[in-house]
Amino acid sequence: DRGRYRHYMLKEIHEQPRAITDTLEGRLLDDHVLEAAFGPKAHDIFSQLARIQIVACGTSYHAGMVAKHWMETLAGLPCDVEVASEFRYRSHVVTPGTLFVTISQSGETADTLAALREAKNLGYAATLAICNAPESSLVRESDLTLMTRAGPEIGVASTKAFTTQLVALLLLTVATGRYHRLDKAGETAVVEALRRLPRSLEAALALEADIERLAEQFVDKNHTLFLGRGPQYPVAKEGALKLKEISYIHAEAYPAGELKHGPLALVDTEMPVVAVAPKDDLVEKLKSNLQEVRARGGVLYVFADAGVNLKSGDGYEVLRVPEVAEVIAPIVYTVPLQLLSYHVAVLKGTDVDQPRNLAKSVTVE
Ligand code: F6R
Numbered sequence: 001d002r003g004r005y006r007h008y009m010l011k012e013i014h015e016q017p018r019a020i021t022d023t024l025e026g027r028l029l030d031d032h033v034l035e036a037a038f039g040p041k042a043h044d045i046f047s048q049l050a051r052i053q054i055v056a057c058g059t060s061y062h063a064g065m066v067a068k069h070w071m072e073t074l075a076g077l078p079c080d081v082e083v084a085s086e087f088r089y090r091s092h093v094v095t096p097g098t099l100f101v102t103i104s105q106s107g108e109t110a111d112t113l114a115a116l117r118e119a120k121n122l123g124y125a126a127t128l129a130i131c132n133a134p135e136s137s138l139v140r141e142s143d144l145t146l147m148t149r150a151g152p153e154i155g156v157a158s159t160k161a162f163t164t165q166l167v168a169l170l171l172l173t174v175a176t177g178r179y180h181r182l183d184k185a186g187e188t189a190v191v192e193a194l195r196r197l198p199r200s201l202e203a204a205l206a207l208e209a210d211i212e213r214l215a216e217q218f219v220d221k222n223h224t225l226f227l228g229r230g231p232q233y234p235v236a237k238e239g240a241l242k243l244k245e246i247s248y249i250h251a252e253a254y255p256a257g258e259l260k261h262g263p264l265a266l267v268d269t270e271m272p273v274v275a276v277a278p279k280d281d282l283v284e285k286l287k288s289n290l291q292e293v294r295a296r297g298g299v300l301y302v303f304a305d306a307g308v309n310l311k312s313g314d315g316y317e318v319l320r321v322p323e324v325a326e327v328i329a330p331i332v333y334t335v336p337l338q339l340l341s342y343h344v345a346v347l348k349g350t351d352v353d354q355p356r357n358l359a360k361s362v363t364v365e
Contacts, residue, residue: 006346007155007342007346007352007353008154008155008353009155009157009159009246009342009352009353010342010352012150012153012154012155012159012160013159013160013205013335013338013339013342014205015150015151015160016159016160016163016164016201016205016335017197017198017199017201017202017205018198019148019149019150019151019160019163019164020163020164020167020197020198020201021198022149022150022151023148023149023150023164023167023168024167024171024194024195025149027171028191028194028195030191031187031188031191031192032187032191033171033174033175033187033190033191035175037146037171037175038128038144038145038146038172038175039143039144039145041126041143041144042144042175045099045125045126045143045144046099046175046176046179047179048097048125049077049097049098049099049125049176049179050077050078050095050096050097050098051077051078051079051080051095051097051098051099052071052077052078052079052080052098052099052101052176053079053080053081053082053098053099053100053101053119053124054067054068054079054080054081054082054101054102054103055081055082055083055084055087055100055101055102055103055112055115055116055119056081056083056084056102056103056104056112057083057084057085057104057109057111057112057362058158058241059105059158059161059162059238059241060103060104060105060109060112060158060161060162060165061081061083061084061103062162062234062235062237062238062241063103063130063162063165063166063169063234064081064101064103064169065081065233065234065237066166066169066231066234066235066330067079067081067166067169067170067172067173068080068081069230069231069330070169070170070173070231070327071173071176071177074173074174074177074181074182074186074190074327075173075174075176075177075180075181075182076177076180076181076182077176077177077180077181083111084102084109084111084112084114084115085111085365087115087118088111088114088115088118092122094122094123094124096125097125098124098125099124099125099126099127099128099176100116100119100124100125100126100127100128101127101128101129101130101172102115102116102127102128102129102130102131102138102142103129103130103131103165103169104129104130104131104132104133104136104138105131105132105133105148105150105153105158105161105165106131106132106133106136106360106361107129107131107132107133107135107136107137107138107139108133108136108137108138108361108363109138109361109362109363110362110363110364110365111362111365112138113137113138113141114365116129116138116141116142117141126143126144127141127142127143127144128142128143128144128145128146128172129141129142129144129145129146130145130146130148130165130168130169130172131145131146131147131148132147132148132149132150132153132161132164132165134147146168146171146172147168148161148164148165148167148168149164150164153360154353154360155352155353156245156353156354156355156358156359156360157242157245157246157341157352157355159242159338162238162334163201163331163334163335166330166331166334167194167197167331170190170194170327170328171194173190174187174190174191189325189327190327192325193324193325193327193328194328196324196325196328197324197328197331197332200322200324200328200332201331201332201335203322204321204322204332204333204335204336205335205339207319207320207321207335207336207339208339210319211319211336211339211340211343212339212343214301214317214319214340214343215340215343215344215346215347216347217272217299217301217317218243218247218249218272218340218344219344219347219348221249221270221271221272222249222250222270223249223250223251223252223266223270223271224240224243224249224250224251224252224271224272224273224274225251225252225253225254225263225266225267225271225272225273225274225293225298226239226240226243226251226252226253226254226273226274226275226276226337227253227254227255227256227259227273227274227275227276227286227289227290227293228253228255228256228275228276228277228286229255229256229257229282229285229286229289230280230281230282231329231330232276232277232278232282232329232330232333233253233255233256234330235276235330235333235334235337236253236254236274236275236276236337237253238334238337239251239253239274239276239334239337239338239340239341240252240253241253242337242338242341242342243337243340243341243344245355245358246341246342246345246350246352246355247341247344247345247348247350248348248350248355248356249344249348256275256285256286256289256290257285257289259289259292259293260292264292264293264296267293267296267297267298268296268297268298269297269298269299271298272298272299272300272301273290273293273298273299273300273301274300274301274302274303274337274340275290275300275301275302275303275304276303276333276337277290277302277303277304277308277310278304278305278307278308278321278324278326278329278332278333279304279305279307279308279323280326280329283304283308287308287310290302290310290316294314294315294316297315298315299315299317300315300316300317301317301319302316302317302318302319303319303321303333303336303337304318304319304320304321305320305321305322305323305324306320306323307323319336321333321336
């Protein structure tokens, strides 16, 4: 039931604070992530790990890309991420103590499932599924599971499944990282940020009226570019995927530092450029990339917090996202990009919940 919402996608975007609260329920104790949340064998497996291999498709793959940053900066665990359709059809060098992690909303995606089955033959130390469907094949066939509790996702474009996957992956980062680089203070900081996350998302959802106005600048465009750096690069990729799948506007995401290696040639007044720019170690670098865009006449739409010294005017439109702990910024900055693609699609009059040529669950190759 869509309730008061015009589309399931909009309802599901607004359900994210609750979906995240549900996903955290029973998995934290004070300032501690409960290892047993991953299953009875979690302790034996996590305490022996040396490496993580993540495999997924589409939006779920983008969640894995964010997790790689968390694993390598917070946990100190080497982490690789690959799309399932590539992983399943190549040779692998498997190093001892590698945990094979799949991420999937449906748990029935053909390529992800085939990759899991292949991983078992390849001799990975153990398998873990992060999934939203408790009865799914992926869950049944994995050693460990962590369910996202997003509830049914009806809109074909994944929204609340993605942000709850990120929450689950942050829990995994902590649960594995404490055997490596993550100390007690680090764990406490992550848990505090997670507990504040539902409220941070409420604040991000409050940008909707501004974003609805912004959407008007995109309806008549044929191409758009999304930029981010570090863990915000996968957020930019997810923003571009959402826009292309429901509004049919061509959208590409680039790590901002790659601009001058090619895509800058495309930039003109007809190609809006969206950037995700929380205040972090990379923001000054990102700002100089934005100036390169501006110098070619590109019009910039920048999502940034109050700590970033950028002003609207002269080809820049700056939207203020609430200031949040750096670790959860990828989750918070996802929300305005979801709202942007939704409102552009509504203005274009597309079938938001059932985009052409796409299926909710891709059970064939
Ligand atoms: C995009 C989208 C798809 C899915 C992908 C994987 O909005 O929904 O890219 O993320 O098909 O699906 P799951 O997560 O069910 O394995």
